[in-house]
Amino acid sequence: MTRDVAGDGRFDGRDDLPAGLAGEEVVSAYLDGEATEAERRELEARVAASGDWREALARTAAARRAVRSAPWPEVPSGFWAAVTEAVEADAGSRGRSGSGIAGSPTAAHVRRPVARRAAVWAAGAAAAAVVAGFLLPRPSQPVSPSVPSYVESHAARASIDDPITQLAPVGVPVSLSP
Amino acid sequence: MTDGVPTWEEIARDHGRFLYAVAYRLAGNAEDAQxxxxxxxxxxxxxxxxxRPGSLQGWLARIVTNVFLDDVRRRRRRPTVALPPDHEHRLPPAAAADAASEALSEEVQRALDSLPPDFRVAVVLCDVADLGYDEIAGQLGVPVGTVRSRIHRGRRMLREMLSGAET
Structure with a gap:
């Protein structure tokens, strides 16, 4: 593990992991466009000369891409109606000028019910959908976007501006496998 | 919108999905994200x-992050016994959710959940909220070097988790 010498979440920059490389933090800075020009040049030289550095770059890029390309979670149906109701209730209880800080008794009062209200909204929507299913003809059109086009668009979006593609001549295949 | 300042309804409408995505990645589940x-x-x-008109998403990400960190601190101060799951409050999954992308999302979410909160916040602000290191440092009140360290170490933990999940 990395040394947390002060026990405060800050680290001394050294690393005990067999796969760790001294100064490896520059890899993430490089991928994020946050490395200095000198750091960028030095890293590219190391990547060109060392398989360990190529692997560190490729695996870090894969982890970064995994988070960036993961689809955003769906907002549950009914949530926005419920949260609007809660926020308006809070506003109404304070007057239109609205002051104070979150965590106040009023905020605590409106916390949590949102999930229940959203569930009620969702249940209502589901009931309406069931009724509509009986009364209306079934839709014949496929769901859009299709899975293949969705996956393809995500892959394309993930690769745009990815600095690792610029290292293709010296790169290694990106994989999450060890 | 007046003088470049949006109303909260406009924020909820135009940036609601962004807020929910950041909240979900930080909290790790739908109920806490809500x-x-x-x-x-x-x-x-x-x-x-x-x-003040500027980086609206940066401002929104800071607020949701502060709410998350306040909650983490509150839980540390007052550890509680987990309540049994309340099925009445569970929301049905979105009807149009794509199974493949949902599985990918859940795998990434499990890996994010395994990170210590400070590391998770740094990674989420960088890779979900798409903020720069300077902005993240300003929001968290830590030096840029600390942000750089947390992001990279967080990613290294993630890649180990995701490698394990893949094999």
Whole structure:
């Protein structure tokens, strides 16, 4: 593990992991466009000369891409109606000028019910959908976007501006496998 | 919108998915994410007078992150026994959710959940909220070097988790 010498979440920059490389933090800075020009040049030289550095770059890029390309979670149906109701209730209880800080008794009062209200909204929507299913003809059109086009668009979006593609001549295949 | 300052309804409408995505990646589950978003929107509504036109998503990400970190601190101070799951409050999954992308999302979410909160916040602000290191450092009140360290070490933990999940 990395040394947390002060026990405060800050680290001394050294690393005990067999796969760790001294100064490896520059890899993430490089991928994020946050490395200095000198750091960028030095890293590219190391990547060109060392398989360990190529692997560190490729695996870090894969982890970064995994988070960036993961689809955003769906907002549950009914949530926005419920949260609007809660926020308006809070506003109404304070007057239109609205002051104070979150965590106040009023905020605590409106916390949590949102999930229940959203569930009620969702249940209502589901009931309406069931009724509509009986009364209306079934839709014949496929769901859009299709899975293949969705996956393809995500892959394309993930690769745009990815600095690792610029290292293709010296790169290694990106994989999450060890 | 007046003088470049949006109303909270406009924020909820135009940036709601962004807020929910950041909240979900931080909290790790739908119910806590909903609470985070609700608390964040309460703060946003009350704090709009202090907002100065600039990086709106940066400001929103800071608020939702502060709500999350406040919650983490509160839980540390007052550890509680987990309540049994309340199925009445569970929401049905979105009807149109794509199974493959949902599985990928869940795998990434499990890996994110395994990170210590400070590391998770740094990674989420960088890779979900798409903020720069300077902005993250300003929001968290830590040096840029600390942000750089947390992001990279967080990613290294993630890649180990994801490698394990893949094999």
């Amino acid at each position: 609470d985070l978003v609700q608390d964040a929107l309460l703060r946003i509504r009350r704090g709009l007078e202090t907002y």
